[in-house]
Amino acid sequence: MSASHSQDRPQSKARAQEIQDCLERVDQQLGIPKHHKMSRSPFIFFRGSAPLFYQDIVSGRLAAPKNLLDMPLTTIMGDCHSSNFGFLSEEGSHSSDIIFSPNDFDDACMGQASWDLIRFSCSLFLCADHCQAISEGRVEAEGGRGKAFVSQEGAELAALAFVRSYVDSCLSSDSKLYQDGLDRVDEQHFLFKSFNKAKRRSAKGEDFYRKSAIAKSVDLEASPLCFANRPDRLEALSPEEYDSIHYDLSPFVDDFILDIVKRLNAGTGSVNMDRYYLLVGPKDANADQLELCHLVEVKQQREAAPILYFPDLSPNNRLNPAHLTVMCQRRMQRSPDMVLDETEWRDGHWLIRSRHHARLGFDPEDIALGKKACKGGFTDYASACGKALALAHCRGDRRSKLFEQAVQAKLQGHEESIVDAAKSYAAQVVNDCQILNQMLSQKG
Numbered sequence: 001m002s003a004s005h006s007q008d009r010p011q012s013k014a015r016a017q018e019i020q021d022c023l024e025r026v027d028q029q030l031g032i033p034k035h036h037k038m039s040r041s042p043f044i045f046f047r048g049s050a051p052l053f054y055q056d057i058v059s060g061r062l063a064a065p066k067n068l069l070d071m072p073l074t075t076i077m078g079d080c081h082s083s084n085f086g087f088l089s090e091e092g093s094h095s096s097d098i099i100f101s102p103n104d105f106d107d108a109c110m111g112q113a114s115w116d117l118i119r120f121s122c123s124l125f126l127c128a129d130h131c132q133a134i135s136e137g138r139v140e141a142e143g144g145r146g147k148a149f150v151s152q153e154g155a156e157l158a159a160l161a162f163v164r165s166y167v168d169s170c171l172s173s174d175s176k177l178y179q180d181g182l183d184r185v186d187e188q189h190f191l192f193k194s195f196n197k198a199k200r201r202s203a204k205g206e207d208f209y210r211k212s213a214i215a216k217s218v219d220l221e222a223s224p225l226c227f228a229n230r231p232d233r234l235e236a237l238s239p240e241e242y243d244s245i246h247y248d249l250s251p252f253v254d255d256f257i258l259d260i261v262k263r264l265n266a267g268t269g270s271v272n273m274d275r276y277y278l279l280v281g282p283k284d285a286n287a288d289q290l291e292l293c294h295l296v297e298v299k300q301q302r303e304a305a306p307i308l309y310f311p312d313l314s315p316n317n318r319l320n321p322a323h324l325t326v327m328c329q330r331r332m333q334r335s336p337d338m339v340l341d342e343t344e345w346r347d348g349h350w351l352i353r354s355r356h357h358a359r360l361g362f363d364p365e366d367i368a369l370g371k372k373a374c375k376g377g378f379t380d381y382a383s384a385c386g387k388a389l390a391l392a393h394c395r396g397d398r399r400s401k402l403f404e405q406a407v408q409a410k411l412q413g414h415e416e417s418i419v420d421a422a423k424s425y426a427a428q429v430v431n432d433c434q435i436l437n438q439m440l441s442q443k444g
Contacts, residue, residue, distance in 0.1 A: 012435065015431075015432070015435060016435050016438070016439055018052075018055070018059075019049075019052065019432055019435055019436060019439070020439060022049070022051050022052045022055050023035060023049070023052075025051065025308070026051055026302070026308075030439065030440075030443065031440060031443050034048060035048075035436065035440060036440060038433075038436060039433065039436050039437045039440055040139060041126075041129070041130045041133055041139050041433065042126050042129055042130070042426075042429045042430045042432075042433040043123070043126040043127055043129065043130035043364055044130075045429060045432060045433040045436060046081065046122070046123060046126050046429050047079075047081060047083065049432075050078065050079040050107055050119075050305035051305045051308050051309070052432070053115075053119060053305070053425075054115075054305055054306050054308065054309040054310065055308075055309055056425070056428070057115070057309070058309045058310075061428065062118070062421065062425045062428070063421060064112070064114050064115070064118060064421060065114065065414065065417040065418065065421065067410050067414060067417075068112070068113070068114040068410050068411060068414075068418075069112065069114070070410070071112065071113060071114070071403070071406040071407070071410050071411075072397070072402055072403050072406055073110045073111060073112065073313065073314055073396075074110070074111075074113055074393045074394075074396030074397065074403055075108060075109075075110060075327075075328045075331045075332050075392065075393065075395070075396035076108065076109065076110070076111040076112070076113060076115060076116045076306075076328075076393065077102050077104065077105065077107065077108055077116050077332075077389070077392070078106075078107030078108050078109055078111065078115075078116075078304050078305050078306050079104060079106065079107040079119070079305060080102075080115075080116035080117075080119045080120045080123075080389065081119060081120055081122075081123035082120065082123045082124060082127050082362065082364070082367065082381070082382075082385065083123075083361060083362060083363060083364070084102060084103060084104040085100065085101065085102055085103060085361075085362070085384075085385045085388060085389075086100065086101075086103045086359065086360050086361035086362055087099070087100050087191075087194060087195060087197075087198035087358065087359070087360040088101065088103055088198070088356040088358060088359045088360070089198075089202050089203070089356045089357050089358040089359070090333075090334065090335040091335050091336070091337060091338050091354075092294065092337035092338050092339060092340075092353065092354025092355070092356055093203070093214065093294035093295065093338075093354050093355065093356060093357040094294070094337075094338040094354070095202075095203075095335065096199075096202040096203050096204040096205070096358075097183060097202075097335075098183065098195065098198045098199050098202060098358055099181045099182060099183045099334065099335075100181075100182035100183075100185075100191065100195070100384055100388055101181065101182065101333065101334070101388045101391075101392070102332065102388060102389065102392050103356075103359065103361060105325050105328055105329040105332065106299075106301065106304070106325060106351075107304040107305045107306065108304060108324070108325055108328035108329060108332065109304040109306055109307055109313075109314075109316075109317050109324055109328060110313065110314035110316045110317055110328075110396075111306050111310070111313060111314075113393050113403075113407075114418065115306065116389060116393070117162075117163060117166065117389075117418050118418055118421050118422050118425070119422075120162060120385065120389065121159040121162060121163065121418055121419055121421075121422030121423075122422040122423075122425050122426045122429065124155045124158050124159045124162065124378075124382060124422075125152060125155045125156070125159070125422065125423055125426035126426055126429060126430075127150075127155070127364040127367065127368045127378075128149065128150040128151065128152055128154060128155040128364075128368050128378075129152070129426075129430065130364040130365075130368070131144075131147075131149040131150060131364050131365055131368040131369040131373075132149045132151075134147070134149070134364075134365055134369060135147050135148070135149045135369065141365050141369075144365055144369055147369050147370055148369070148370060148371050148373075148374045149368060149369050149373075149374070150368040150369075150373055150374055150378045151374075154374065154378060154379075155368075155378070156419060156423060157379055158378045158379045158381075158382035159382065159418075159419045159422055159423070160415060160416065160419050161379045161382050161383045161386070162382035162383060162385060162386040163386065163411075163415040163418050163419060164383075164386070164415050165382070165383040165384075165385075165386030165387050165390070166386040166387070166389055166390045166407075167390075167407060167408075167411055167412050167415060168387075169386065169387040169390035169391060169394075170390045170393070170394060170403070170404045170407040170408070171404060171407065171408055171412070177391070177394060177404075178334075178391070178394065178395050178398050179334060180334075180391055181334045181388075181391065182384055182387060182388055189380055190367075190372060190373075190376070190377035190378075190380035190381055191380065191381065191384060194360055194362075197211075197360060198358045198359075198360040199358070201213075201357060201358035201359075201360070202357055202358040203291040203357055204291075205358070208290070208291065208357065209287075209290065212357045212358060213295060213355055213356060213357055213358075213359055214279075214290065214293060214294060214295050214355070214357055215290065216228075217230070217233075217234070217277070217279075217295060218279060218290070218293075220287040220290070221287075223284070223286040223287075224258055224283075224284045224285055224286065225258055225259070225279060225281065225285050225286060225287065225289075225290070225293060226258060226259040226279065227259045227261045227277065227279055232264070232265070233263065233264055233265065234261040234262070234263065234264065234277065235261060235262040235263075235264055236261060236262075237260060237261065237262060242260055245260050245276060245298075246260060248345060249278065249298060249343075249345075249352070252296075252339070252341050252343065252352050253278060253280045253296055253339060253352075254280065254338070254339060255280050255281050255282060255283075255292075255293075256280065256281065256282065256283045256285075257278050257279070257280055258279040258280065258281055258285060258293070259278075259279040260276060260277070260278055260279070261276065261277050262274070262275070262276055262277075263275045263276060263277050263297070273299065273300045273301075273302065274299075274300045275297060275298060275299040275300065276297070276298045276299075277295055277296070277297060277298075277355070278295070278296040278297075278298065279293060279295060280293060280294055280295070280296050280339075281293030281294070294339075294354055294355065294357070295354070295355035296339055296352060296353070296354060296355065297351075297352070297353055297354075297355050298350055298351070298352050299350060299351045299353075300346075300348050300349070300350055300351075301320075301321035301322040301325055301342075301348075301349050301350065301351050302321055303321050304317070304321065304324065304325075320342070320344070320349045321349050322342030322343070322349040322350055322351040323342050323349070325342070325351050326340055326341065326342050326351065329353075331395050331396055331398075332392035332393075332395055332396070333392075333395075334391070334395075337353050337354040337356075338354055339352065339353060339354040340352070340353050340354070341353075362381070367381045
């Protein structure tokens with residue numbers, strides 16, 4: 001064995017231990033279904049390993065540009081990546097207004113804006129890598145083999161467009177910045193068809209009874225309405241558990257609880273966290289009253305990923321995990337969900353929130369695979385996310401323009417430093433995913 005190989009092996013072994021320690025700190029043990037899901041590609045690994053991202057910032061493995069570290073703290077997503085943005089109906093299910101915005105606040109907290117910027121930019125490189133693997137048949141996706149995919153060079157252009165869009169949006173002179181939102185899409189834009197698809201799924205849309213989140217979860221033939229029989233996603237409760245949950249959670253909803261189920265196999269980072277769906281609406285509601293009904297998710301919350309490694313960053317972050325999520329989501333959204341609450345229940349902290357009737361997210365193959373994606377669509381998507389993220393960050397403090405002024409002073413003209421840090425870390429994530437596969441293989 002050469003000297004170089006003997007030096008590399010301890011380093012790989014040390015990194016494997018870092019990854020294992022980080023995953024076990026959150027998930028208790030290595031080798032759970034979540035980890036096998038993560039091993040499918042670096043992008044999925046990245047989605048499920050947000051704490052590792054912050055561990056690597058603390059250790060210096062990921063070096064955030066130093067000039068950004070003294071910017072004012074603001075409300076951040078915490079797990080900011082390309083699949084945590086999308087179209088949704090504002091105010092949860094209580095509105096037909098469709099907006100493009102962040103759609104996941106499970107790791108939201110007070111933090112450094114640069115963390116969201118680097119994490120999202122990194123996800124663009126991994127998104128392109130994921131779609132190349134689909135095109136080459138190394139990752140399964142229906143109809144994806146042989147399709148054109150965004151290159152790493154294309155991902156770099158998209159990342160730069162994302163950061164520049166973020167900066168431009170923060171520096172907008174519009175006095176109504178905090179009320180702004182991506183609620184209109186030009187016909188020529190890459191997202192135009194998706195915008196219209198989301199509109200059709202809203203309570204007033206033509207596809208509401210076929211494609212909305214509630215219609216796909218409910219048995220429309222039942223009277224009163226109840227959840228559909230979907231054993232892959234929804235699990236019926238015992239009468240005793242049903243009655244107990246109904247009694248405990250009825251005070252948090254705005255109407256009658258018509259049915260309750262346990263939600264199975266949801267998410268990536270929180271796939272092993274319990275969650276329940278409540279069907280809420282008028283008493284004895286039938287299909288004709290579906291638009292008056294909505295889904296309420298009750299989800300066990302764990303501590304936001306950044307707080308594990310930056311425990312003293314802000315006093316706000318000492319709030320219990322569900323309370324902190326509610327606080328951040330209310331600040332970051334233009335029109336917060338009508339049902340958005342938290343409770344201490346079953347020896348844990350639980351988030352209670354509306355599920356959006358019209359919720360349209362984007363997997364990597366939706367934005368980085370195919371000719372339209374390669375001809376500017378991926379960059380268009382990244383730019384839209386840059387604006388949406390800027391608005392969410394700026395709303396962290398609606399009393400002043402101090403945050404926006406800091407963006408101008410610290411970030412404007414230095415956008416490339418964010419992209420460079422993200423590109424370098426993306427290579428690390430690719431290597432980390434390979435290490436996870438090796439560990440799972442050895443575990444058997």
